[in-house]
Amino acid sequence: MEMSAGAASFSVFDGLKATKSPCAITNFECRRQSQLISLPCVKAVSAPLKPPTAVPVKRSKVEIIKEQSNYLRFPLNEELETEAPNINEAAVQLIKFHGSYQQYNRDERGGKSYSFMLRTKQPSGKVPNKLYLVMDQLADQFGIGTLRLTTRQTFQLHGVLKHNLKTVLSTIIKNMGSTLGACGDLNRNVLAPPFPFARKDYIFAQETADKIAALLAPQAGSYYDLWVDGEKIMSADPPDVVEALKDNSHGTNFEGSPEPIYGTQFLPRKFKVAVTVPTDNSVDILTNDIGLVVICDDEGNPKGFDIYVGGGMGRTHRMEHTFPKLAEPLGYVPKEDILYVIKAIVATQRDYGRRDDRRMARMKYLVHEWGIDKFRTVVEQYYGKQIEPFQELPPWEFKSYLGWHEQGNGEHFYGVHVENGRLKDTSKKVLREIIEKFNLSIRLTPNQNLILCDVRSSWMQEISRSLRQGGLLHPRWVDSLNITSMACPALPLCPLAVTEAERGAPDILRRIRKMFDKVGLRTSDSLVIRFTGCPNGCARPYMAELGFVGDGPNSYQIWLGGAPNQSRLAQTFMEKVKLQDFEMILTPLFRAWKLRRMAGEPFGDFAIRVFVFSP
Ligand code: HEM
Ligand code: SF4
Incomplete structure (x- = not known):
């Protein structure tokens, strides 16, 4: 395993082409440093060091696959060459980093018919005209004829056959798209409000998203080797990104490594960053590993960022030590420092996040285990400065701008x-x-x-007329329940789905509207409803006012109490509720809301007040 310049270890893995990093520090220094980490506040910051481990730490299988992959090449390259319609387990893990999941159609009986899902990566969801047209065409030519827009501002193409992968990926790359790092244990697509307002704070949030995406993109080149025969088809990174990437003043980098931030091991788990402006919570800011909020001066010029850390959705049924978590305020940094503090947070998770159990590997568990003060202290060591106090923010609003x-x-x-x-x-x-x-x-x-x-x-x-003719109705003509609802794809292609989400959602929403009618709620009464086919939470159901999380065939956990502005976690209300019993369970809840809500009280607030905490 590669060690960062400041990290200490006594067995340094010399992965296929990994550089051997010197272990530059002594045991004594390690001990001194580990003591420093437990201090509540940093007075004089210095290069952080990971405490030495006498006993080799158990690592998950995926850690070994990453380590032996020669920076995401082996055995993916070899597996792509075979005649088989699928790739082996190690290659399945690696192809995620290239932006793809291997899937098969679970509706079909008999042998598995394998295909691949491709996910693009575009910060702030920006898609140039030509790329859109190319994606649309690829979906027809090589996919299942549909384009899926995701909860992370990306496209998903489903149903691509293995022998078409290279054609599809190279076409995307040559049209200024990318799938690099859309899945896998690294920084995923960086979210930012996509609205094209000519406003300094929005533009700055979007530019920052671009820079973070560039800073945290894999550098070792396997993506271009595999899919475009080594051609480097990408625009040069801005100078401040290049400088921040190279900087190793505080032990964030693996010196001399082709992968200076990630090393051979990449991160313990996926990593998600969102950037927004005060009040605009279109990005579900608190569900991300890092959430940044642009802070402006009195003239409206961006001057810095408030930073949240440690959000995440995924959990596992019947494992109470796994849980969804809201990100917590870490502090404020001036805008010049943002890329450095991002690197410091990533290095903290890289070096201290758990690598033995993937269920516990997200940064949210590190923040939870350490507490925010210790977490901040360690980040400050990699950052080399103190993080300033978090600046007060106005309340969040959900903005859809339809x-x-x-x-x-x-x-x-x-x-x-x-x-x-x-x-x-x-x-x-x-x-x-x-x-x-x-x-x-x-x-x-x-x-x-x-x-x-x-x-x-x-x-x-003309555009309004054409959209209407294509069935893309103005939001005024769409049921408000549908406008704010989301469902993950689940069956038939997601291997982890235990029940329906996207395919089942429209009917469930119609049934809920009928329940509303029955108890006398108006068409303007609405709530945020989200569905997933398993507890991984791909449609962020734990932030919904009413969340359905698949827990068996045609069966769901019901979560209540998220806020309409996505600022509060929902809580489990009932488990194993069968699809056919929804009317019996939900109608009384809606009736109670109709009869007993306070003026203007949203369903989520009412549910927390009345159902979730009541005996
Ligand atoms: C084979 C496995 C998986 C597949 C095929 C998959 C697929 C997806 C898809 C399709 C989306 C976009 C959702 C949409 O637009 O409806 C998504 C997003 C997401 N995924 Fe997964 N996922 C997988 C595994 C996981 C796991 C294991 C977790 C967590 C433990 C997870 C957590 C999330 C979350 C929280 C999002 C929301 C987007 C965001 O805000 O980041 N996924 N995933
Ligand atoms: S939430 Fe579960 S079922 Fe839905 S896409 Fe994610 S992993 Fe699949």
């Missing part, structure tokens, strides 16, 4: 509601025609919707 809006530069944008992010048939065709005809650029939202940007006033009428 329908028409002015951009602030004379042009308009239109937020298109796409049910569960699935573009198919007429809706897909019509969108393509509009995007092609008006040469529009696109942004994907963190809520499975899509934004048409830079629309001139004279085009608006």
Whole structure:
């Protein structure tokens, strides 16, 4: 295993092409440093060191696969060459880092028909016109004919056969797209509010998302070797990113390694970053490993960031030591330092996150185990400075910006509601025609919707008409329950799904609307409902006012009490509720809300007050 410049170990793995890093410190220094880590506040910060381990620590199987992979190449390269329709277990783990999951259709009986899901990566969900058209075409030509917009501002293409992977991936790369790091144990797509407002804080949040994505992208080149025969098809990183990437003043880097931040082991688990501006919680900021909020001075110029750390959704049924967690305030840093503090947080998770048990490997468990003060102390050692106190923020609001809006530069944008992010048939065709005809650029939202940007006033009428004809109705004509609801793809392609989510959601929403009618709730009454086919939480159900989490065939855990602005975790209300029993369980809850809510009280607040904490 590679060791960072400041880290101490007595067995340094010399992975296939990994560089051997010198162990530059003594035992005494290690001990001194580990004592420093337990101090509540850093007075004089110095290069952080990981305490020495006398006994070799148990590591999960995936850690060994990463270590022996020659930076994500072996045995993926070899497995892609075989005639088999699938790849072996080690290659399955590695291809995730390249942005793909191996899947098979669980609806089909008999032998497994393997295919691959590809996920793109585009910070802030920005999609150039040409890339959109290419993705649309690839879905028809090599996928199952649908384009899926995800909860992390990316596209998913399902159903790509192994022998087409290289064609599809190289086409995406050559059209300025990427799938590198869309899955796997590294930084995933960086979220930011996608809205094309000509506002300094929004633009700055989006630029920061781009820079963080560049800073934390894998550097060792296997992606380009595998998919475009070593061609380096990418634009140069901005100078401040290059400088921050190289900087090793405080022991964040593996000196001389092709992978200076990640080393041979990458991170213990996936890592998620979101950037936003005060009040705009379109990104579900508190569900991320790192959440940044742009802070502006009195003239509206960005001056720094508030930082949250340690959010995450995934959990496992019947394992109470796994849990969803909201990110906690870490502090404030000036804008010049943001890339350095991001590196410091990543290095902390890299060096101290658990690598023995993948269920416990997310940074949320480290923050939980240490507490935020100790976590901050260790981050400060890698950062080399003290983190300033968190600045007070106004309340969060959920912003979807569906329908028409002015951009602030004379042009308009239109937020298109796409049910569960699935573009198919007429809706897909019509969108393509509009995007092609008006040469529009696109942004994907963190809520499975899509934004048409830079629309001139004279085009608006025609675009509205075409969307309507394609079944993409103005949000005014869509049930408010559907507008805010999300479901993960689950069956038939997700291997971890225990029941339906996306395919079942529309019917369940119709049933809930009927229950509303029955108890006398109005059409304007609504709540945030999210569905997943298993407890991993891919549609962030633990932030919903009403969350359905699959816990068996046609059976769900019910979570209640998230807030409409996604600022509070929901809590488990009931388990193993069968699909056919929803009316029996839910109607009384809705009736109680109708009869006993306080003025304007959202369902989630009511549920926390009345159902979840009541004896
Ligand atoms: C084979 C395994 C998996 C597949 C196929 C998968 C698929 C997906 C998909 C499709 C999305 C986008 C969801 C959407 O738009 O509906 C997503 C997002 C997400 N996934 Fe997974 N996932 C897998 C494993 C996991 C695991 C093991 C966890 C957690 C333990 C997890 C947690 C999440 C979360 C929290 C999101 C929400 C997006 C975000 O805010 O980051 N996933 N995943
Ligand atoms: S929540 Fe579970 S079922 Fe849904 S996509 Fe994620 S892993 Fe699959």
